Amino acid sequence: MNNFRILMIEDSASTRRGMIELLEPLRSEITEAQNGREGLALSQSQKFDLIITDLDMPEMDGIEFCQSLQKNPATRGIPIIIVSAFDSNSDIDLGFQAGAWAYVPKRDAKTTLLSTIQDVRSKFRFHHERLILVVDDSRLVCRLVKEGLEKAGFQVVTAKNGKIAYELVKQRKPDLILSDLDMPVMNGFEFCEALHASAQEEYASIPFVVMSTISDRGHMKRIIRRGAASYIVKPFNIDQLVILVERLLSDQFQILLKERERLETERTLMLASIASLVSALEARDPYTRGHSETVARIASGIARMLKVSHEEIEMVTIGGRLHDIGKIGIRDDVLLKPGALIAEEFDIIKQHPIIGANILKPIPSMTEIVSMVLYHHERPDGKGYPYGLTTIPFWASIIAVSDIYAALRSERPYQNSLPEDKALRIIRNSRGTQLTEESVDLFMAWHAAESHSVE
Structure with missing residues (x-):
């Protein structure tokens, strides 16, 4: 700890001498002051790495000294250790409220002061x-x-909106972002x-913390899904925020963040591989080429x-793109049969x-998509497959209506493409039997809006 400068403020000369002896292993440069006023003047005229005060x-x-130090941006970030004979809970609370990083009772100074300084120094360097x-x-x-984060020793820059913040990120990559919504x-x-x-891929690795007045759990989950690392609800106190920031900047969190990025990369690559399988599947049958993209377009619409x-x-x-991925496992003589299927083939x-x-279950975070793939041929009248359900997950029902309309409007070996009005009539007539009432109503509303926009 060479060149580590300490300001020691204590009105007792003998106590100062005793503490200086305790700190000899640090080999630091120690400046002495007899009271807070003298210490404040020194702190404003010289640079110190740590302040010890009675x-x-x-x-x-000491309390007034700490408060004065916190008011000055130039001295706000200097870590302070209070060493005092006053060690009641209220005294300790006052010390921390005034800005102290640590509080050491004088009776314990011989055994704990040196290690406390080392801990504070390590923490300050980190911050x-x-x-x-x-x-x-x-x-x-x-x-x-x-002010709160600078008081805890962090460097801080601010921006009033995301556009300005993004420009600041390009100038100097921050270690963490705290953002309003x-x-x-x-x-x-x-x-x-x-x-x-x-x-710039490294931008995605910056821990992004949302500060918001909205405390709804669903809202929080949506934020995390978009890439945020954490969420803190306003109003919050600075101590809570500092603890959260320290946790997010810790080595352990960074390891977890990298693992999350790795899993997301794996998921993206696996989805790309599966999409290639879909293309290969559709290449086997020229009549279904582009079908999955059409279903995806309707459902996402x-x-x-x-x-x-x-x-x-x-x-x-x-x-929508993956709803028929399971057909990759169906043999060609059944899948590509030009005529009607017999019962065994339909099974x-x-x-x-x-x-x-x-195929999709092993991929993390694919639960909802698995549900769409598994249940898009179920029917509310119980005559669907593979399980004959009567209650169908919402998005699976949306894939179902999209799938049927896309199939009705395309050329198949056993069926010509139907005119739009006839396909829509079949969709309406399937309401409550082959298709859920809600999915048909939503499809018809989407189709009407789509037709209007084309006109």
Whole structure:
């Protein structure tokens, strides 16, 4: 700890000598002051790495000294250790409220002061090397969070919206981002998504913490799905925030974050591989080429009409593309048969939802998509397959109506493409039997809106 400068404020000369002896192993440069006023003047004229102060002193006591130090941005981040004979809970609380990093009773100084300094020094070095970007359109929030984090030793920069924040990220990559959601120009959702969509892959690895007044659990889950590392509900106290920031910047969290990125990369690669399988499947049968993309387009269009989250739209799109992936396991003489299937052959075809679900189950976070693949041939009248369900998961029912309409409007070896009005009539007549009432109503609303937009 060479060149480590300590300011020691204590009105008793003998106590100062005793503590200086205790700190000899640090080989630090120690400057002495007899009271808070003298210590404050020294702290403003010289640079110190650590301050040790008593509480009960003439002219300016330790609490007033700490409070004065916190008011000055130049000295706010200096770690303070209080060493005092006053060690009641209320005294200790006052010390921490005034800005102390640690509190050592004088009776314990011989055994704990040296190790406390080493711990504080290590923690301060960790904090001081970390840059935090605070993004909020409220000047008050930015100022309070900035002051609190600087007091804890962090470097802090602020921005009033996501667009400005993104430019700051390009200039110097922060170690962590604290962002509000509801902001003008570019909100927190858009900022987080921009980081994850950037060509600079390291931006996606920055821990992104959302600060919001909304405490709804579903809302929090949607934020985390978009790439946020954590969520803190306003109003919060700075101590809570500092603890959260320390945890997110810890080595262990960084390991977990990298693991999450690895799993997401694996998921993306696996989905790309499965999409290739779908293309290979459709290449076997020229009559079904492009069918899965059509189903995905219709289903995702209904999802957009419902104004669901970006993640749900993406999930439904993937579900549409992969709904028939199980047909990859159906032999050609059955799958490509030009005429009507006999009962035994139809039983084989009815296995494709199960085969598809089994292909997708090993992939993390594919539960909803597995449900779409497995149940998109179930019917509310119980005559569907593979299980004859009468209650069908919502998105599976949306895939079902999209699938049937796409099939009706395409050329098949056993069926010509139907005109639009006839296909729509079949969809309407299937309401409550082959298709759920809700899915038919939503499809018809989507189709009407789509037709109107084309006109």
